[in-house]
């Protein structure tokens with residue numbers, strides 16, 4: 467039961483999202499040695515735990531595993547075991563997720579919010595290495611956040627700290643998945659990007675064919691990235707709107723945290739400088755006391771979809 471994880475030991479990282487569960491065997495340098503995945507069971511709860519157990523068993527047959535780190539799209543209590551809230555995964559809130567899986571494998575286990583796990587991967591092995599303090603925005607359908615201060619993940623009193631996506635920027639604005647209104651997530655996320663593009667298409671129906679052709683008839687983040695890279699003005703305008711809101715958030719958070727750098731991850735990174743340059747410009751535009759301090763660097767994340775599982779696999783070593 468009291469397994470000690472040594473430097474050369476392998477651990478497993480699991481990333482549980484709303485649609486799929488990815489598992490990977492990771493070494494102490496953050497390299498992914500082997501991987502497997504399955505769909506997230508719609509019923510969640512115990513079924514979800516069984517899916518995780520099966521993935522671990524499959525990888526454990528081929529490798530000697532000394533610990534399990536789980537990254538999940540949910541708020542996690544600061545004791546690393548209980549799910550505080552999981553808006554996109556069913557029937558999880560009453561389970562002590564960590565204990566259920568620990569009973570099966572008798573190995574050290576931790577469970578962490580997916581954005582925090584991804585932040586940790588960037589800090590240990592990626593774009594945030596050596597930076598202090600350093601904060602992280604992960605821009606997908608929503609906006610996740612992570613923060614490392616003095617080499618430690620900042621979690622807050624109850625494990626819900628650094629949820630940067632839920633700062634209110636528009637009083638009584640759009641309803642957010644968290645239950646509040648006007649959160650930055652509703653204006654700076656990938657979901658908002660698609661809404662901006664949709665609004666522009668409704669206002670300019672003659673331009674819709676050109677934009678939709680980039681996504682084989684469907685409007686998506688990938689299609690808009692392709693369109694923006696090809697110089698499509700409507701796509702560029704949608705990215706610039708999203709970037710303006712994110713730049714505003716970066717400026718406001720700078721005065722709370724004074725980070726050395728802000729790492730931007732998630733699907734939006736595929737747009738590269740087309741997105742990051744307007745984020746930097748917006749941050750300068752909205753920055754309080756702009757001339758009197760050094761603004762944080764805005765840097766693209768190193769890891770893509772594997773960030774959560776690589777970070778979680780390392781957190782169980784700590």
Ligand SMILES: [Zn+2]
Pocket residue numbers: 631632642643644645646649651
């Ligand atoms: Zn919110």
